[in-house]
Amino acid sequence: MVRFKSRYLLFEVLYPEAKEFFDYPTIPSDSSITTSSLSKIIRTMVAENFGDVGIGKVASSLTVKYFSPNTSTGILRVSRQHFRLAWAALVLIRELYGKPVIIRVVRVSGTIKKAELAAIERNKSEIHNISLMDEPIEV
Structure with a gap:
C-alpha cells in the first residue's frame, strides 16, 4: 500500500493598502474569507x-486545512510532487473580495503538526513585537 505524501504550506495574507500596514503587517482578514472560499480562489488561480x-496535477490534493481571519494565516495541503505549483498560485493571488493582498508563504512542512507549531511561534513573536512597539520610549 502506498502512502499519500503531502506538503503543508503555512501562508499569511498581507494587506498593503491598509494604513496600519507598515506599523502592524498582520491585519485581521474579513470574516467572509473561509477555507472553502480560499480553496476555490486558489484552484481558480491554478x-x-x-x-x-x-x-x-493539484486538483485531487489541494485543500486549505486551516485559515484564521484574526491572524490572517492559513495552512494549505498539497501533494509533495506539486507543492511548488500551489506555492506559485498562492503568490499570484493579487486580490481577495476586491481588496489588494499579498500572500506570502512562510514555511513548507511535511506534517501539519510542524506547520501548526510554526504558526504558533509566529503568532507569539508578533504579539511580542507589538507589545514592544506599544511601550513608550523613555528619553
Whole structure:
C-alpha cells in the first residue's frame, strides 16, 4: 500500500493598502474569507495560470486545512510532487473580495503538526513585537 505524501504550506495574507500596514503587517482578514472560499480562489488561480495540466496535477490534493481571519494565516495541503505549483498560485493571488493582498508563504512542512507549531511561534513573536512597539520610549 502506498502512502499519500503531502506538503503543508503555512501562508499569511498581507494587506498593503491598509494604513496600519507598515506599523502592524498582520491585519485581521474579513470574516467572509473561509477555507472553502480560499480553496476555490486558489484552484481558480491554478487554472488561470497553469491551465488544465496544472489543475489536473493539484486538483485531487489541494485543500486549505486551516485559515484564521484574526491572524490572517492559513495552512494549505498539497501533494509533495506539486507543492511548488500551489506555492506559485498562492503568490499570484493579487486580490481577495476586491481588496489588494499579498500572500506570502512562510514555511513548507511535511506534517501539519510542524506547520501548526510554526504558526504558533509566529503568532507569539508578533504579539511580542507589538507589545514592544506599544511601550513608550523613555528619553
